[in-house]
Amino acid sequence: MKRAILYARYSPRPDADKCLSNERQIERCREFCERKSYDIAGEYQRLLDGYYGIEPAEVITAVPLDDKDIQKLTENLSALVGKKIVLKSEVDPGVIGGIVARVGGKLLDGSTRSKLAALRRELVGTERKR
DSSP states (O other), X not given: OHHXXXXXXXXXOTTGGGSOOHHHHHHHHHHHHXXXXXXXXHHHHHHHHHHTTEEEEEEEESSOOOHHHHHHHXXXXXXXXXXXXEEEEEEOGGGOSSEEEEETTEXXXXXXXXXXXXXXXXXXXXHHHO
């Protein structure tokens, strides 16, 4: 009985000629990753950050932030989200003023540009109602 089980488990498959070799499987995985442009290291870092309760945040301002402002902003965003924040800061003069923050899947837009756009929509809406 044991011999039959071992033979069935370790004998070559009848359809072995149709199966891909390990080298071919690795090559196909590599081709798939290149075609889909997966960032394996980035995905691993995202999973690791999630495990340790770290949330990446992107902040866009009109002027560069100094270290004191970055530290205070990091503390405020951390309190808002309830996780440790790793902040990446960018400068975009088109923001005009204020701040745009993207934390996780949330967008917090406190820029002057968005406030002006909202005011414009409101004024155009009241103009049409007349």
